[in-house]
Amino acid sequence: MTADTASAADVAPLAGPRPGLRRRLERAAPFLPGLAMLTLLFVIPMFIMLAFSFWKTNSSFDLVRDWNLNNYARFFNQPTYIRTFAKTLVMASAVTAAGLAISLPFTYFLVRYVSRRFQRAVLLAVIVPFWTSYLLRVYAWQAILGEKGALNQFLMATGIIQQPSTLFVYNDLAVFVVLIYVYFPFAALALYAALEKFDFTQLNAAQDLGARPDQAFRHILLPQIRTGIITACIFVFIPILGEFLTPTLVGGASGSLIANLIVNFTRQGQFPEGAALAIVIAVFVTILLVVFRRSLRVEDVVARG
C-alpha cells in the first residue's frame, strides 16, 4: 500500500477506496481480543453444549456419543417442561411489563424535573445495589418477606395484621417481586439513556397544536424512546428466562422456573439432558432477539446519537 492511499484512507476511512487485507487486519486488531474471548468462552462452549444435547448419559455418569433426539423429545413429550417453560415466559413478561411500568415514570420524572446534579445522585442510588452480591440481595429479601421478616413486623406493628403472614415469601409472588427489584436498574438505566436525549419541548409543541397529554405521550414521546424501551425489554426479559437463584431462594416448592429443572439435571451429572433443555431456551432467545432486532432500526440509534 502506498503512502498516498494510506493518507486517503486516514482522511476518509468510511468513503475511501477499498482497503487491502493488511489494512483491514490492522483495523480489526482492537476487536480481536473481544472476538477471541467470545469465540473461546461463548461460541465454542455453545457448540459443545449443542453436541452434548444429542448424546446421553449412561448409568456410570459417562457421556455416551450416541447421537439421538431423546433429550429434545423429553421437553416436548413431558408436559411439565412445556408448562414450566410457559410459566417462565409469563413470569418474564410480567416482570418486564412491571419493570417498564415502574421505571418509565421514574426516569421520566428524573430526566424532566430533577436537576443534573441530583440526577447523578439518584442514578448512583440505582446502581449501588450492583456493588453487593446478587446472592446477598436475594437473601436480604428472605429477611424482609419472611414470616418473622421486616414486612410482617411492620404490618403487625401498624395493626394491619394480627398474625404474621406466610403469604409474602416462598411462592410465585415473591419470585415476581424480587425479580422486579433485581432487574429494575437494568430497565431504568436503558430508559434513562433514551429519555435523556429526548427534547421535551416537543411535548409542549404537540399540546400547543391541540394534542392531549396522553396523545403527545403516545405519538411523540414513545416512538422516540422506542430504542430504550426495546433495550430495557431485552435486558430484563431474556435473563429471566435463565433465572434459577431467585426461584430457589424465595420461590419455595411452587416457584420453580425452567432453569431450576435444568439445574436439577446438571447438578446430577446429566449434562446432555440439561443441555437439550438449555438449547431449547437459547433457540427461543435467539428468535426473540431477531424479532427485537427487526423492530430496532439502526437509524433510530444513529439519528439520536
Added chain:
Amino acid sequence: MTDLMREYSRRQFLKVTGAASLALGMGGIAAACANVASSPSAPASAAPGAGSSSGAGASAAAAASAAPTGTFNWMTWGDHWYQAQVDTIAANNNIKANSTLFSDNIDAYTKLKQVGGQLDMVSGDALWVPHYFESGLIEAWDINSLKVASQLYSIARSFPIWTKPEGYLGYPFGWSPVQIYYDPAKVSPAPDSWEVLLDPKYKGRVVVEDQPVEIMAYMGKFAGVVNAYSMTPEEIAKAKDLLKQLKPNILRLANQATDTIAALKTGEAWIATGNLGTESRVKDQGGPDLNVFTPKEGTIGWMDSEMVVKGGANENLIMPFLELAEQAEYIAANFILNGRPLFNEKAYGILVNQGQQERADRFLYNKPETVQTMDLKGPGTSTQAVIDAFNEVFGS
C-alpha cells in the same frame, strides 16, 4: 488538531488499547496456566521423594522415613479439615494441602475425570468410592500400612463395599444418616415415620434440602423400596406419588444446611430433614429445642473417605499427610467444630475425657455400625428417571 491528526490518534489509541487488552488477556491465560502447571508439583528441593514414588500403597513407615515434603492437591468438602490443622502440618512437616472444594460427589467425580493426576487426593461418599475405582480414577491400598489406621473403629477398616482384592479404597472419615428434626412444641404426637413429612397438618412447615435424588430416595424408603438409589420404574412411581403429597408441606427447598438451620431457628419450619447434629446447631444459634428420630422405615445416609488418585503427581505425600492429619487429636477437634460422627475411635476417647461424651453419644459417634443400617449414598442406576419424576412434581 486537524482531522487527519485526530483520525490518526484514534486509530493509534485503538491499536494500543487492543494490543494492551490482548496482552492482558494472554497474560491472564498464561498466569492461569502457570498456576495450574506449578501448583500440583512440590518444589524439587522440598520433595526428596518426588519422582521416586513407591505408589500409594507404600507403607506409612516407609513414607515417614523418606519424609517427603511439598504441596499436594486435595479435592474435598470444607469440613474434612480445618485451617489450624493444615497450618500446623505445613509448619512442622512441610506438607501443604492445596484444597479445592466441591459441592457433591458427582461434581468431584466429573472434575476428577477431567483433570486426573493434577489432583492427588479426593473425598467421596460410600458407593461413589467403588465407582471411582471401577472407573480407574483411584488406587486401592493397604489401609493397615498406616499406623494411624489403628485408631479407627475396626468396622471402618473392613467395609465390604470398600474392600477389593487389590486393597482398601479409601481412608474412612465421617458418616451420618439423614434424620428428621422437629419442634415438639408444634409437632405432636411424637412422630416415628417419614409419614410426618406428608401430614397435611404441617402444610408449609417442612424444610428439606434441595437434593432431588436424596428426597426421592427417602420417599422410596417410605414406600418400602429396598435400594433407594437404584429404583425400578414402579418404585419411582410410588416415590413420586408420595412426593406429590409432600410438596404442599414444603416451605422451601433449602439450598444448604445453614438454610435449614435458619428456618428451624426462626420457627418458620417445624420439621426438617438433615444430617446428625442439626438440632445442636439450631440450639447453638438460639433456636428452640428440637427432637430427632430415625424413621422406622429406615433411612439413607453417607459415609465418606479420602481416596488416593491414580497417577497423582504428588501421591508420595498422601500417606505421610494422612498419617499426620488423621491423628485422634485433630479428629476430636474436627468433631467439636463440625458435630457429626467420625470413624476415629481414639478420638472418641479424647472427647469422653474432654467431657464431650453426651454430645458424642447423641451424635451416635460410638455406634459406627449404624452405617450398615442405612441406604448408602451412591451413583444409582435410576438417577435420570428420578430427576424426571422430581421435575414433574416440582415443575408446573
